[in-house]
Amino acid sequence: MLTISRPIIVEGKYDKIKVASVAHAVIVQTDGFGIFKNDERAALIRRLAEKNGVIVLTDSDAAGMTIRNYIKNILPADKIINLYTPEVCGKEKRKKTPSKAGLLGVEGTDAEKLREVLRPYSDGGEPTGGARVTKAELYALGLCGGKNSAEKRKALLRELSLPQTLSANAMLEAVSLTVSPEKWEETISKISAKEWQKDEVSE
Structure with missing residues (x-):
């Protein structure tokens, strides 16, 4: 189990459950687009981001990107770490039909893949020395x-x-x-x- 000091922002309760299964962390859900009208939740995210920023881990579809853009508008850029799960076609077990994009969301991501995404930002982990491309x-x-x-x-x-x-x-x-x-x-x-x-x- 990973231990992550930075708060993690996810979309819904099933995403929160999935992330909590691989990491000990403060996990805040946006309730999908609900955060757009939830000033208290937005204020909480701002407060949590003050120290070391937050990790944003929404789905890789259009809705997830819209939520990322909202968070980008309420937090300074240096307080946001955008992480992404791999794009994998399929549907979550609890759902009758796939998402509009036909991709698995955070909740449907393989646990080990999710650990790989989060591990560099765990306590004691070493963030990848990313390629500096202009x-x-x-x-x-x-x-x-x-x-x-x-x-x-x-x-x-x-x-x-x-x-x-x-x-x-x-x-x-x-x-x-x-x-x-x-x-x-x-x-x-x-x-x-x-x-x-x-x-x-x-x-």
Whole structure:
């Protein structure tokens, strides 16, 4: 069982139960979009973030991203650690139908995968020395501001087990937090050889 001093923000009670099964931590749920009208909950998150910030672990779908953007608007950027569960197609056991995006949420994520995501931020853990990638480098790699940039970015995010909906700026943040320089270089080489040469063929 991991012990994590930073509070963890999740969407719902089943997400909270799942995270609590792998980590001892203060876990605050947003009740989905309920936080948008819950000033007391927003104030609690601000107060909890004052010391060392908070970990935001919402689902990787559009709703989860909307909640992340809300938290981004109520907290300073340096008080937010955005972590993401891998994008895996499927549905939670308790649900009759999959989510709109067809992806497993936090509650449906494999326990060991969830530990891997959280472990670097546990007490005694060592945050990954993330790859320091600049916007200029993304542009040079064709990952923003160019032909098929969005598709190239999706292919890269898929290989990195990050949400494919991340913007270029959000991807930079996620890479700096969760992807080692070695993994970044390895993945860039792999994607360049497999995916991006399609441009050359089409041209």
